[in-house]
Amino acid sequence: MQIFATEQIRAWDEYTIRHEPIASVDLMERAATACYEWLLQHHYKGRSFSIFCGKGNNGGDGLVIARLLAQSNHSVTVYILEFGHKGTEDFQINLARLHETAASILFISSNEAIHPIPSQDVVIDALLGSGINRPADGLTAELIQHINNSGNEVIAIDIPSGLYVDHSAKGNIVIKARHTLSFQCFKPAFLMPENAESIGDVHLLDIGLLPGFLEQQAAPFQLVDQAMVSAIIRPRNPFDHKGDYGHAAIIAGSYGMMGAAVLCARACLRSGVGKLTCHIPTQGYTIMQVSAPEAMCRTGENHSPHELEKYDTIGVGPGLGTHVENFDLLNSVFEQNRRPMVIDADALNLIGQEKALLKQIPPGSIITPHPKEFERLFGKTANDYDRIQLALQKAAEYNIYIVLKGRYTFIASPDGRGYFNSSGNPGMATGGTGDVLTGIITGLLAQKYSSLHAALAGVFLHGRSGDLAAAYSSQPSLIASDLIEFLGQAYQSLT
Ligand SMILES: NC(=O)C1=CN([C@@H]2O[C@H](COP(=O)(O)OP(=O)(O)OC[C@H]3O[C@@H](n4cnc5c(N)ncnc54)[C@H](OP(=O)(O)O)[C@@H]3O)[C@@H](O)[C@H]2O)[C@@H](O)CC1
Ligand SMILES: Nc1ncnc2c1ncn2[C@@H]1O[C@H](COP(=O)(O)OP(=O)(O)O)[C@@H](O)[C@H]1O
Ligand SMILES: [K+]
Structure with a gap:
């Protein structure tokens, strides 16, 4: 199995979108559905959820998970971190879809909007994914600290927010997850001892990215399996x-x-x-x-x-x-x-x-x-x-x-x-x-x-x-x- 860096993961998504073909929003639906099914299969059925979303596609995944949970009668509160831009297209489509469910949707644009998380809630971390391009700071860092200090169980989507896929985030503020639900292949971040506290147990979910892509790629690392x-x-x-x-x-x-x-x-x-x-x-x-x-x-x-x-x-x-x-x-x-x-x-x-x-x-x-x-x-x-x-x-x-x-x-x-x-x-x-x-x-x-x-x-x-x-x-x-x-x-x- 190959271990890909950020750019190759992105290219694999795009290859699948082009050649399957599948719309990017449908691929997001598939990824988030895999996460939702994992939750149901792992004793999270019937729990209540606080779902923290950024405005990139990682946040989009979080919105889909929120919709699927709300539609199956789970209590869901979604917190959207305002980055200052309106969000990716797939994020926006899924925000509109989420409005049609019973989920509560709250926006966090300043630290006054950060409130205690109900102790019984499972936290879903969909703030930042593979698109992170700088250390989390300001309000993002405060929110991550708030989640880490809450003591709630945290499940990170794709990668704990604040971690980089393929280089060190040592000393940065990073989500500490109990589980990380990631897609298709190992990322270098999951293999480094320095990330042990953040990643928890990593579960790779199959989202059907096309194997044809692998033939064209020289991965930086291979997994010995x-x-x-x-x-x-x-x-x-x-x-x-x-x-x-x-x-x-x-x-x-x-x-x-x-x-x-x-x-x-x-x-x-x-x-x-x-x-x-x-x-x-x-x-x-x-x-x-x-x-x-x-x-x-x-x-x-x-x-x-x-x-x-x-x-x-x-x-x-x-x-x-x-x-x-x-x-x-x-x-x-x-x-x-x-x-x-x-x-x-x-x-x-x-x-x-x-x-x-x-x-x-x-x-x-x-x-x-x-x-x-x-x-x-x-x-x-x-x-x-x-x-x-x-x-x-x-x-x-x-x-x-x-x-x-x-x-x-x-x-x-x-x-x-x-x-x-x-x-x-x-x-x-x-x-x-x-x-x-x-x-x-x-x-x-x-x-x-x-x-x-x-x-x-x-x-x-x-x-x-x-x-x-x-x-x-x-x-x-x-x-x-x-x-x-x-x-x-x-x-x-x-x-
Ligand atoms: N079809 C697909 O491709 C699939 C993708 N999938 C999902 O997409 C995720 C990748 O999505 P993504 O590329 O939109 O990146 P994501 O991490 O959500 O957003 C980052 C945005 O935030 C910003 N930003 C960066 N650093 C920051 C910081 N420190 N603090 C604050 N803001 C920061 C930066 O914007 P900027 O502020 O630089 O303009 C950037 O645009 C991936 O992890 C997986 O979950 C799955 O659904 C499977 C199918
Ligand atoms: N947490 C772990 N998970 C998987 N393998 C481990 C773990 N800890 C140690 N090992 C394996 O056990 C071996 C320990 O080797 P080493 O430190 O040289 O021990 P010793 O000198 O006592 O023989 C290595 O092969 C290492 O990969
Ligand atoms: K995340």
């Missing part, structure tokens, strides 16, 4: 043998952190790798042999970084520790292995301390930082959008894939393309889940998936395992080992 990953994962052939699925090495673990190495190794095995050898510290030998009997072990000084050429790929970092001797370890790994590999956790923290190592990373490798590790590597950014841009810039500069982990993990490709993963849940915010991801991606790389495909499929399967594990038990009880247990079902769910 089941369809994409199903097309990547290859079936196994009947005469295959373990040599066909690669030999991976995991270099991980230290005293007190052997668990990270075990989680990584077990996830790698479950990902489908042919053979796995773990380079671990001597004191971790028994732990690994007992916990992952399918894996071979190499022990010795400094993780015994010898004969690394024989592996198809290497995953390095989980639980490694940041002792000074590990700089030599990393240098040795990068010297011996020039094929794409996976670099995570303490290996990234070491590189963060010794930035010259960045240039030594084998081309096409995948690094998997969480936001703090990313910051140690590449520095702070002013907002989440800038961080995404910085990831793309650094991926190109070092010819690597950057998997920036989070709710919607972002994958930056060195060719400038960016992907947001759609699977996963906050149950996965628990120690060790990142080690599992490293194991999965390493296993996919060993199986000769391209770096891009290993990263995309790896993050999606990892999140899908988390979703299946949480559905089986619960989010709070989820632990990293559960992801490994559910990886099999995650694969199964693709077909």
Whole structure:
């Protein structure tokens, strides 16, 4: 699924209007009807509503929702914020239609007209949509503050008023919604952690925009979804043998952190790798042999970084520790292995301390930082959008894939393309889940998936395992080992 910027969303609306064909006011009717039906299907039937509308087409959506609710005997009060202009054509048509219903219509042209919102009302926010072109200020800002301070449940239409679709509104006054009902496709704003408080739960409603438009468009970002990953994962052939699925090495673990190495190794095995050898510290030998009997072990000084050429790929970092001797370890790994590999956790923290190592990373490798590790590597950014841009810039500069982990993990490709993963849940915010991801991606790389495909499929399967594990038990009880247990079902769910 594509993730579009403002101009492309507008172009998709226009394409549909021209080619379906459908009048713009009828498309608005379709969009608002989808919102109305969502409300009825989600326990809002019979409630009373305060609906706040601007005078653009977002406000037009609000007016249609108000009419549909009033016609089905809901108590509706509509507040129209006076921007100083008369409103778009579709807004005006729908204002005239609303006058024929029992809805109360009030205009807000000064702060004296802002009154307390009845506590039982559900608030619908249709003040500003994708047409916002400057921060909300003056009366608009006051009204947004008033709604936020009311404590009422707020449902935003298309996007919470005050947010931009595709750049940061950090520090601006923005509606805080419980739900956002948006149309057709994800907008970048919904994927940024900095907007979490504003967007609430996002629900994408199908308004029948024509798919033909998608063929002509290069979206700035793609969503990693089941369809994409199903097309990547290859079936196994009947005469295959373990040599066909690669030999991976995991270099991980230290005293007190052997668990990270075990989680990584077990996830790698479950990902489908042919053979796995773990380079671990001597004191971790028994732990690994007992916990992952399918894996071979190499022990010795400094993780015994010898004969690394024989592996198809290497995953390095989980639980490694940041002792000074590990700089030599990393240098040795990068010297011996020039094929794409996976670099995570303490290996990234070491590189963060010794930035010259960045240039030594084998081309096409995948690094998997969480936001703090990313910051140690590449520095702070002013907002989440800038961080995404910085990831793309650094991926190109070092010819690597950057998997920036989070709710919607972002994958930056060195060719400038960016992907947001759609699977996963906050149950996965628990120690060790990142080690599992490293194991999965390493296993996919060993199986000769391209770096891009290993990263995309790896993050999606990892999140899908988390979703299946949480559905089986619960989010709070989820632990990293559960992801490994559910990886099999995650694969199964693709077909
Ligand atoms: N057929 C379609 O296309 C469909 C569209 N749909 C809906 O249309 C919405 C987009 O509508 P839109 O383009 O009219 O923009 P919208 O956000 O309502 O109004 C913004 C107006 O407000 C103004 N303004 C801007 N910033 C401001 C600020 N900070 N504070 C105050 N005022 C500000 C600015 O005017 P200006 O003051 O700059 O002259 C601008 O004209 C979209 O989100 C979706 O809900 C759906 O129905 C599906 C079909
Ligand atoms: N709220 C969330 N929603 C979805 N995925 C999450 C969430 N929180 C964490 N994750 C995922 O869990 C993993 C955590 O990795 P990381 O922070 O490296 O953990 P650790 O270092 O403990 O292994 C990442 O893959 C991340 O995308
Ligand atoms: K809105």
